[in-house]
Amino acid sequence: MTFLAPHPSTVALLLADARLPGGGHAHSASLEPALRGGMPPADVPAWMVGRATTVSLVEAGTAVVAARLLADAGPWAPEDRDAPPAGGPDGGVDLGADLGADPGVDAVVRAWAARTPSPALRDASRLLGRGYLRVARTLWPRSAAVRVLVRHDAASRRPAGLTTGTTSGTTTGTTTGTGTLPRAVVLGAICAAAGMPPADVVRLTVYDDAQTAASALLKLEPLDPLAPARWVLDACAAAEEHVLRVAACATPEDIPSSGAPLTEGWAEAHALTTQRLFRA
Amino acid sequence: MPETTPAPVLDGTRPTRALRLGVAGPVGVGKSSLIATVCRALADELRIGVITNDIYTDEDARFLRSAGVLDPERIRAVETGACPHTAIRDDVTANLLAAEDLERDFAPLDLVVIESGGDNLTATFSPALVDAQIFVLDVAGGGDVARKGGPGIGRADLLVVNKTDLAPYVGVDVDRMVADASAAREGRAVVALSRTDEASVAALRAWLLGVLERFRGGVHVAQDPGPMAPHFHADEEGGGVLHSHAEGDADHGHTHTHDDAHEHAHEHTPAH
Numbered sequence: 001m002t003f004l005a006p007h008p009s010t011v012a013l014l015l016a017d018a019r020l021p022g023g024g025h026a027h028s029a030s031l032e033p034a035l036r037g038g039m040p041p042a043d044v045p046a047w048m049v050g051r052a053t054t055v056s057l058v059e060a061g062t063a064v065v066a067a068r069l070l071a072d073a074g075p076w077a078p079e080d081r082d083a084p085p086a087g088g089p090d091g092g093v094d095l096g097a098d099l100g101a102d103p104g105v106d107a108v109v110r111a112w113a114a115r116t117p118s119p120a121l122r123d124a125s126r127l128l129g130r131g132y133l134r135v136a137r138t139l140w141p142r143s144a145a146v147r148v149l150v151r152h153d154a155a156s157r158r159p160a161g162l163t164t165g166t167t168s169g170t171t172t173g174t175t176t177g178t179g180t181l182p183r184a185v186v187l188g189a190i191c192a193a194a195g196m197p198p199a200d201v202v203r204l205t206v207y208d209d210a211q212t213a214a215s216a217l218l219k220l221e222p223l224d225p226l227a228p229a230r231w232v233l234d235a236c237a238a239a240e241e242h243v244l245r246v247a248a249c250a251t252p253e254d255i256p257s258s259g260a261p262l263t264e265g266w267a268e269a270h271a272l273t274t275q276r277l278f279r280a
Numbered sequence: 281m282p283e284t285t286p287a288p289v290l291d292g293t294r295p296t297r298a299l300r301l302g303v304a305g306p307v308g309v310g311k312s313s314l315i316a317t318v319c320r321a322l323a324d325e326l327r328i329g330v331i332t333n334d335i336y337t338d339e340d341a342r343f344l345r346s347a348g349v350l351d352p353e354r355i356r357a358v359e360t361g362a363c364p365h366t367a368i369r370d371d372v373t374a375n376l377l378a379a380e381d382l383e384r385d386f387a388p389l390d391l392v393v394i395e396s397g398g399d400n401l402t403a404t405f406s407p408a409l410v411d412a413q414i415f416v417l418d419v420a421g422g423g424d425v426a427r428k429g430g431p432g433i434g435r436a437d438l439l440v441v442n443k444t445d446l447a448p449y450v451g452v453d454v455d456r457m458v459a460d461a462s463a464a465r466e467g468r469a470v471v472a473l474s475r476t477d478e479a480s481v482a483a484l485r486a487w488l489l490g491v492l493e494r495f496r497g498g499v500h501v502a503q504d505p506g507p508m509a510p511h512f513h514a515d516e517e518g519g520g521v522l523h524s525h526a527e528g529d530a531d532h533g534h535t536h537t538h539d540d541a542h543e544h545a546h547e548h549t550p551a552h
């Protein structure tokens with residue numbers, strides 16, 4: 001049976017849809033930490049514009065650079081009748097070859113981490129990355145881009161010093177990489193698999209962040225559910241002037257480094273609280 | 281039809297991971313207490329981990345840690361974004377990742393128990409998350425609840441009628457409630473439990489060890505109680521049979537196939 005590929009725009013719709021089970025529903029895009037940290041609810045619309053033009057662009061740039069890198073991973077793996085099912089622990093990817101952590105991916109992760117100073121936000125993003133990788137390896141099991149990340153992820157889980165495929169039995173110090181992949185990098189792989197244009201990757205990232213906050217807001221503050229939908233559109237509109245610049249990012253150095261220190265502080269405090277609705 | 285997910289098996293026979301057991305039921309029926317009871321009864325023979333799905337995260341995990349029945353490190357809380365129902369059914373990602381982490385950090389575990397956030401009668405676990413599930417009611421909720429039915433009451437692997445010691449104070453006839461529940465469940469397992477009644481705790485323990493044994497033997501198949509009502513199958517004569525997808529008793533897993541000799545139209549009666 002041959003499968004027709006969906007249009008990249010359709011994939012963008014799927015990824016932006018909160019009904020996709022990737023673990024996102026337990027996250028508030030930093031909104032709960034902000035409100036608990038004392039930000040007045042009336043500031044939410046401005047805060048959303050702030051995110052769309054700062055931290056969302058870091059995520060978007062990371063996804064764009066990862067997508068460019070992974071688009072070079074090669075064509076789709078050939079249809080393999082004997083491939084194990086995609087839902088298995090390693091997504092049907094052959095881990096026998098000791099390809100392990102990918103240095104290019106590591107460089108992107110390091111650039112992202114340097115621009116995401118809050119450990120709590122990095123942790124939350126890595127948790128989302130794991131959920132996204134489940135989505136990616138289940139829906140795009142034969143994409144070369146996704147396979148690179150599945151191998152990379154497996155290498156990061158291998159106990160330090162242990163490598164597959166060594167003949168001597170001694171540890172060779174093969175890198176276990178930069179650890180669990182953040183969401184933006186996994187998003188890049190999916191976008192590479194889907195052939196999504198970079199500008200759409202940016203818009204998708206900005207939209208998803210804004211919509212995540214908007215939907216969390218309804219659980220945190222009493223208001224007309226249509227009000228935050230307006231703010232999502234406003235935030236996305238504010239990011240529009242940055243879209244082409246971020247879409248042009250080609251190397252890890254190109255990723256924007258616009259931060260939001262107050263958000264980072266709130267995120268750290270939130271990680272220590274015991275009464276949370278949302279992870280971050 | 282409800283999905284069934286076999287436990288992952290190595291060499292075609294044996295599961296490679298811990299049994300995942302869900303505990304669901306309305307708020308306050310004693311889910312956390314039941315888990316504490318299970319830990320107390322089995323901590324010597326099983327390596328156990330617990331995941332809680334509180335609405336305001338930490339409460340259940342703290343209760344269980346303070347019960348002192350398990351190494352506090354083995355009890356983890358996940359956030360549900362104010363949607364405990366979603367976290368055990370529509371998007372089980374956070375719980376799956378937490379289960380993976382627990383099993384990796386304390387390998388090998390025999391049992392991972394997942395407590396759902398107290399929800400309503402329709403909340404049940406997806407078989408993508410758990411291998412078996414207990415639905416808990418308590419006598420204080422009233423003797424009628426078992427008759428009201430719902431996927432958890434009707435088709436969870438085990439129904440627990442909890443806090444039987446309170447029955448005299450709330451005017452509930454426990455035997456009657458259990459009989460109603462058994463009828464609603466077409467004979468699937470029911471345990472009338474009180475943490476102060478040794479015999480009832482032993483019954484719970486025996487049920488759990490039985491499930492674990494079948495799971496390890498590779499013969500347990502996760503059943504989905506389903507979010508929906510039993511299906512209605514019209515037959516050629518224009519009559520029909522009400523049909524639940526987990527018929528049989530709860531004592532052994534089985535796969536269900538639609539290979540009946542006659543063709544049947546598949547009408548889904550509206551849920552509820």
Ligand SMILES: Nc1nc2c(ncn2[C@@H]2O[C@H](COP(=O)(O)OP(=O)(O)OP(=O)(O)O)[C@@H](O)[C@H]2O)c(=O)[nH]1
Pocket residue numbers: 306307308309310311312313314340397398399442443444445446473474475476
């Ligand atoms: N009398 C009696 N009380 C019980 C029993 N089991 C639990 N309780 C009490 O019931 C109350 C609720 O118990 P929990 O275990 O917290 O119930 P839960 O279902 O986990 O509650 P949520 O997580 O909030 O939905 C507590 O006060 C318990 O002490 C029992 O067997 N008998």
Ligand SMILES: [Mg+2]
Pocket residue numbers: 311312313340395
């Ligand atoms: Mg509880």
